[in-house]
Amino acid sequence: MWKFIVRRLLITIPQIIILSVIVFILAQMMPGDALSGLIDPSIDPAAIEQQRERLGLNNPWYVQYADWVGGILHGDLGQSFRFKMPVTELIGQRMGNTILLSIVTLIFTYLIALPLGLISGRFNDTMLDQGITGYTYIGFATPLFIFALVMLWVFGYNLSWFPTSGSVAPGSESGTVAYWLSKVNHALLPGISMALIQVVSTVQYLRSEIIDTKQKDFILTARAKGAGEQRVYNKHIFRNSLLPIAAFFGWEITTLITGTVFVEKIFSYPGTGLLFLESITQRDFSVANSLVLIFGIAQILGALLSDIILSIVDPRIRIK
Amino acid sequence: MSNELLKIKNLSTSFRIGDEYYAAVDDVTLTLNKNEVLGIVGESGSGKSALAFSIMRLHTKAKIEGEILLNNQNIVKMSNSKLNKIRGDEMAMIFQDPLTALNPLMPIGRQIEENLFLHNKKLGQQGRKERTIELLNLVGIPRPERVYEQFPHELSGGMRQRVIIAIAIANDPELLIADEPTTALDVTIQAQILDLVRELKEKIHAGIILITHDLGVVAEMADRVAVMYAGQIVEIAPVEKLFANPLHPYTRSLLNSVPTEGQDRLHVIQGVVPTLKNLPRKGCRFAERIPWIDASHHEENPELHEVESGHFVRCTCYEHFYFPDNKEEQANGVS
Amino acid sequence: MAFLEVKDLQVYFPIKGGILNRTVDHIKAVDGVSFEMEQGKTYGLVGESGSGKSTTGRAIIGLEDITSGQVLFNGKDITDKKTKNKAFRKDVQMIFQDPYSSLNPRKRVLDIVAEPLRNFEKLSKKEERKRVQELLDIVNVSPDSIFKYPHEFSGGQRQRIGVARAIALKPKLIIADEPVSALDVSVQAQVLNFLKEIQSELNLTYLFISHDLGIVKHMCDNISIMYKGRYVEQGSTEEIFENPQHIYTKRLIAAIPDINPKNREEQFHYRKKVLEEYTQSYDDYFDQDGLAFQLQSISDTHRVALPQKG
Known part of the structure; x- marks a missing residue:
């Protein structure tokens, strides 16, 4: 197993390097550079040139790339010209919100996915299963941003069950219990909206895993031992079907990232997704680029996580 | 009390195709005595496997009519909970394909212990482990302590078939049904497994139903042979008589x-x-x-x-x- | 000059491993196999799973890459990729094990059987259909069924359609890889009889690969026993069955179930005795790696893998 994990880790290194090169090239192609946002355009061009020289903007691309990577490693992602603050700090503020939203979404995803998938797989082709499968088809067909708007309108504005924007009630004192409750409360509606739509692939995956496992020969062996239905399901079918789902966890992160971009926008939830959209519309390229890099790394790590989980839970990979 | 272990009376097992049921096992009557090996021979589609599955009631979507009396208890009409008390205890089954008949994600030891756990609550965890090691020894698996911890994919086909046999005989069943137990194995392994079954027969005193398409295997193993064609028994005789004087045109x-x-x-x-x-x-x-x-x-x-x-x-x-x-x-x- | 001569054939499969997934070792699927075949005869190649028997057959016809060694067909080396001659591909055909998966389910029988014809001969539509009908007639499948699909046939019929495809180009050598092991006994008989019939009609040579010694005995003039990529014994059918020399051959033969129930006890004891002998003399017959030694002639036709004397 260790060999497998080390090899898998080694693969991520070139992936991240390639990603960083792409992001760097994108950054170079964007109009303007680190200086454009900082200085008064009416300043003497010679002075600008001096500044450029000082900041290393005239160096060959590979030196600039090395500087840029070096900066990132020291936590320096450049300056946001809109917020006039370091990108690292800006993203840091927003990241907490997005992580909270993601956790809420993941919890609801599994709260919904496991029972629905298990029921649907166990009682396949019954009315119950058809109902659940019907829901998954609707989930596939419904765009997240429209669904989120409907949820916001119904539960936020009409029923007023949930706050409709922001990440915390104004005036809450940071660090208190009320503050954290308010934070969670703000993440609930966007989280549930996202979970309800994104859960459908997990439900279908789990359903087909169970139907597949049900027909395996070793299930007959278990029945022939005199194991009752409940035991056959719990000890053999569910366990074996949940393993691939555990591995699916890393991939959930990938869908979460795209999900948060839409949902944060609709719920005006100040997380990285919203920041990303804003920075694009307002041409705050240093922020947008940094986020692309972070999202990209998160995806690569998600895939890595999936493979590592699988290698731990599946003895066929574990024992090698 | 007679020597009769299993009595099957007018058994029909039907499967649904479209809107109708078709009998794969059609009005089969036979008996199996204690300590006897009954070979059931036939080609694919003869109904021999459907018969074996019917006795264990492993079909989920079949219509079963008639009677299957194991020690005078009718398996066909039995409640599920009663059936589960008998399955794995009084009767057990050896499956055809050792590569798929074991749970790939469960250690070998646990798979055998499951059968002990289900039928022998008195045996504690330690007792179960001891018995499992004993069973692994009995079926001729070298280094049983190690195999106990291993997963199926770490064993060869022949070794896995021994594990499946160990599961089947865990609770000293009175009836053992072996469905093509050696078909998926190499000839030398087949010989070893057949010899093992023969030795075990002496030790556990079970009645054995041996389902196979291989006439050589029946000739070596069975006391009596039933030949099946198209869902029916067409000939049944003591093994020497059947091979010395086969009568039915199909045989x-x-x-x-x-x-x-x-x-x-x-x-x-x-x-x-x-x-x-x-x-x-x-x-x-x-x-x-x-x-x-x-x-x-x-x-x-x-x-x-x-x-x-x-x-x-x-x-x-x-x-x-x-x-x-x-x-x-x-x-x-x-x- | 032999009809087909295989010289020191080796087929190695790489084992990937280590952190960089490099080739760390090889599986020696076929490890130095040599034999000769005469035209019109049937050669049995027997072994258990993993013995390399199928790989040997597949390597000869070019379905596996040869690591080293030569395959000479009518004196011409056909392992040389550059001169891969068309005649060889026409003259050597293969019959596969599984009649259910070796025929493309989406193709009609006409297309399946005509495929080799289309590759090698330019025939008009009419000629082609006539040839296919003739071929189906030879294999006892109704020539009217050329527009049917494989699933409409039984296992035995499918296997015969596979044979029709194999003989379409009038090959000289057919490599049959477990051709009947997926079939029921009665259907086996049909296919085996039929293979014998067309052999005499077309003067075919067979390399008959099987794990079933009973069938090999029935079909073959000459038998080779393979174990872990090497030959352990080679001889006429009579020599192998009446006078087996290698302990592994003896064990294989002892393992065949006896169809006479009266011999049961005898067979049981005999098998026990052979197994004992096998365990005791294992070191005499295999080297430190558990592999067989080089073949040595003990008669004109009989060769056995015995340790070098002295």
């Missing part, structure tokens, strides 16, 4: 299609095995495969006739059967 044809000493051409049975949907349900089911035998020689409703003690043959056509490519026999009529 004879089958024996003639296996290569033996000094034979240049093998006998070929005309036509094909009918599919479940197209089974001839009236008259002699083998008649269409032996069209050169006059229709008048078949019975209208073929019954099993006891030709000599313990030797039964279905239909009367056997009295008039000859191989068409054997001119001499044809001229002399029945030999």
